[in-house]
Amino acid sequence: MEKTFAITPWKYALLTTCILISALNILFFSCGVVTWGSASSIYGGYAAALCGAAVFAAAFLGVYVSLKESYKYSIYYLICTTLVMTLLATYFFTYSSMREQLLRQFEDRVKRLFDEKSIHDDTMQPIHSLFRCCGLEGPQDYLAKEEGALPGSCCYAADCSKSWNINDEGCATKAPRLLQLQSDINYYTCIAMFALEILGVFSAYFMGKARKLIKTKDDETPINEN
Template sequence: MDRSCVNCLKTLMIFLNFLCWLCGAFVVAFGIFQGMHSKFASLVTTFWPIYPANTLVVTGTIVTCVCYLGVLGAMKENRCLLISFFLLLFILMLVELAMACVFLVYNRVIDTYFEKDLMKSLQIYSESGPEENNIIKDDFDAVQHLFRCCGVHGEADWMGNAPISCCNQDPCNSSIHGNWQEGCLNKLRNWFAGNYRSTGAGVVAMFIIQFTCLCFTVPLFCHFSRNGLGYL
């Protein structure tokens, strides 16, 4: 392989890894933003990976670290960094595939956890005093107000003690008022599904970039090995 081909591969690999690094950094920032502004964190606690913000932060952090190795390895023509990058990226891609398979196979189990967590939160809300469990109360009220729903399966879940956030009037300032009849479970499921579709599209694009970087790593590493370069 002549030097011009090596330089071309290096440039492409640096560009793709830098692009992947930027994507990972954006994913981390978006996950943190979503975690700070979302009102659902305290309501879903049993199976934390179904909460999109957690998945985004963890995945984005790992991607940025691994891609940084790729950029350094290509720039410095360092075989140690390149082989470390190759192995870590290969493992990361396997983990991404495994997570995708888990969500596809155990989708119904995840829905069961989701429903149980919401019912548990509703029970805690119902049994708490005026100054108790305010975080869960605020989050549940925010969900009911935002999605225009009441309870988990419907208004009957509150057993006649539905909070003011279930009111379907605006403003709701009367003692006698109507409540939303639809439960929050299906609306929250649809919201999470929409988030994961968007996240999944981003992950697929990142997976393609990662696979391309993996393909470029092999000829670069072989070239450096044949010429005895790259350990410094």
């Protein structure tokens, strides 16, 4: 009973923390890649993906540590999480300094893609599909210039025969608004994950300490304290 009482609270604290980190990381990863990618920043998208993968790896290690109740692996977790926190902090400060620039780049990109469109080359297709919008100001941008023809990307499942399938809001307003939301989610989930990583470090440290001080029957060699 002594072992269970000493280790169990920290074990489940670490497990819960790692699960929460993994859930938040899904939002961080997806919104980060979309935000950087929409602004045509390839390396930024890679950086968000790298951070997301590192966070997932550390979280899965934390889950293993909590289930194994391992002192040795708790040390590995502490080292990995410290590295991940450094990576997250670097990403956060870099991203914070570039957020407004990325949004401006995206607005310029939307206007440029609209200017480059043609009947045979729907350059707006990625924007239409991702943000469920149409043209700059709305479908009228195409209806006035393309003799009533809408590109399939302006409509749900490329079916423009039904009015309710048509995306009726322009990309000049809807796309930046949605990208701002994606940017905010990426920003705040990064902060939340960093805070949870700190909780995970404390939980792993005290669980490992309890495991070290108590003689156990698992595969590790017991450590006797003088």
